[in-house]
Amino acid sequence: MLNKIAELINKNVSGANAVVNVATDAKCDSSITVEASKILPVVSFLRGNTEMPFNSLHVISGVDYVDYMEVCYMMTHYDLTDPREFILKVKVTDRVNPKLDSIVQVYAAANFQEREVYDMFGITFTNHPDHRRILCPDDWEGFPLRKDYVTQKMYNGMEVYPDSKMNFEDREYIVRQNMIKQAQKASASTESEG
């Protein structure tokens, strides 16, 4: 099925460059990758075509692979006789100022989902009607689900992860015990060498 969809996309959307990623493990799902700049025409083609339409968007999920970020669109077709679904992917290589076209005008479901991807990964969706953070507060710094995310120290004059609420005593005790153990081991090994 995926090969057919990729063929259809390549035939009808110029420059989409759809490639099927066959899963290396048989138990996993395969997907289709398209050019990031062509996501809007590809999605509107997928919704509007008559041969293999997809009438609903399930979810938009972002994945951070450190070198690049990937945005996965889970396309579904609600049909009683021929239900189908597949994962459509785009790669976003720019980490500093990542940008994608919004697909809200095609699927209304993308409104909240794109806001969530922006909130968690910092990918800006151009032409989004209501482009704000959704789960984190508006003035939160950083994008939590990126792999290089570091929690901010202070937020609105409040300390994030205050020391008084962390159980340092017991942790320190264990660390100290481990250090003693290592020292003992080291001394034992030098003794045996000597």
Next chain:
Amino acid sequence: MNTTVHQTGSVKDYFSSLYKGVTSTAKGMWITFKYVWAVKPVSIEYPEVREVLPERARMRLFNDVQNCISCTQCAMACPVDCIYIASEKMPEGSEIKKTSNGQPIRLLLTQFTIDTALCCYCGLCTTVCPTECLTHSHDYEFSQYTIDSMKYDYLAPDVISWRDRIVK
């Protein structure tokens, strides 16, 4: 626009909807009214009457330190990292004790603390325990005034004294 504006139709409609409203409400009222004497109350008066908890109920954790072999599997299984274990080598010459199911205790347990305020009562730590010394007891009333006192050191004598009550 999906506002619900009551459609005022003919007089007949008005009275029929009025009739429906009264009868359907009366039907519901009758169901409730039957509860006055026909149905016994199912609620219990808590502090005086207490429910008997099922055998598998997961309440406050208890570690029987005499059976613990310091394997740290519970600390690794814990999803919220609320178990702190430290152990050291047995002093030389001391006899090796055995747990109740026959496993030798090779390490000296120096700390076993559970931060009960963090515990999520998922039961993952008790299932991995090889000697079944870490168990969920049936105590469910253990509120404290400070969050520090929710931290139980299972080597402390006052906590060890729970053992007589919990371990049968």
Next chain:
Amino acid sequence: MQTRWDIGEPEAPTINSETEQLKSELLTLNMGPQHPATHGVLRIEIWTDSEIVAHAIPHLGYLHRCMEKHAENLDYRGIIPFVDRLDYLAAMNMEWTYAMTVEKMLGTEVPRRAELLRIITGELQRIASHLMAFGTYALDLGAFTPFLYAFEEREKILRLFEEVSGSRLLYNYIWIGGVWNDWTNEQIERASQFCDTMEEEAKKYHELVSTNKIFIERTANVGVMSLQDCFDYGASGPVLRGSGFKWDLRKNIPYSLYSEFDFDVPVGTGEVGQVGDCWNRYIVRMKEVVESIKIIRQAIAKLEPGPVMGKVPKIIKLPKGEVYVRAECPRGELAFHLVSEEGGKKPYRLKVKSPCFTHVSMLPHIAPGQMIADFVASVGSIDIVLGEVDR
């Protein structure tokens, strides 16, 4: 197609010429974060013209715990307690879907008895969740008594779950590869007894609430979601079925052992109002309770003694790749998108597709033009659980 979320000053809806003359500045109201009708900590900013809602903007995130980030630092077994806390009213179904996701990647065979026990617990949980939806929905609309009846029945299910799993709300019962504990014959007997009483109770609820004239007046023709809207917004579950589309994953793309079961998929038919209104979404849930009872009875008849845990390695390591697994939960389709690295002990990424998050995004669309009291009815009818919306 036009976008519907222009964030600028919204125009007041013109109802008729009379209100046109009275039109003045819009009033901003905050419904929530602490409001009994929002079922948790949801804040909805409502712009009203007199009593008519012109604009509703949901503000999410009051219960945000970033469970997806937590999951990246936990091993696969340790995630189950966190998954429980997503939809705390249907924790069994959450665990089940998560377990299916990992099992699909791991290639584990689940024993037949475990699958059947999962179906029994999953359907009992569905009944419990729908009872909660029924009770709180009646509470939203001003009827307190149905809530107590619903809780009386729900308590029986919770008690049964407590005996089986050890916990009342957050079970950690369905594990990767099977279920934790086996059910005793006495417990199975009690489940089947519960089915008998529940069938009678369901009839009582219909007399008490569903056919009540006041309830029908409050819910029929209110908050209509057309089928096209549902597809547009990716709605699922009772919301989609209430709009008249006979779609149920258990029937259309059967997972687990559901293909062996004989049950019906109830859809909204618009008996008292029009298809897709609040009453239809409500009645779909109530009919689903009866269907779940059917499934439980069949599953109990199929039960045979056997193991309840499949062969799972002690440390779960998954191959490189990704899976996307969907399952039908009481509130709609839940799905997990799991990405793993080669030999990863922890997920590289775990994305939760929560049905309520999708349904909340429909609120700004259906709100304009409603009375505030009707808007409360609309919010209640999609049966939101904020733990799942905010994750």
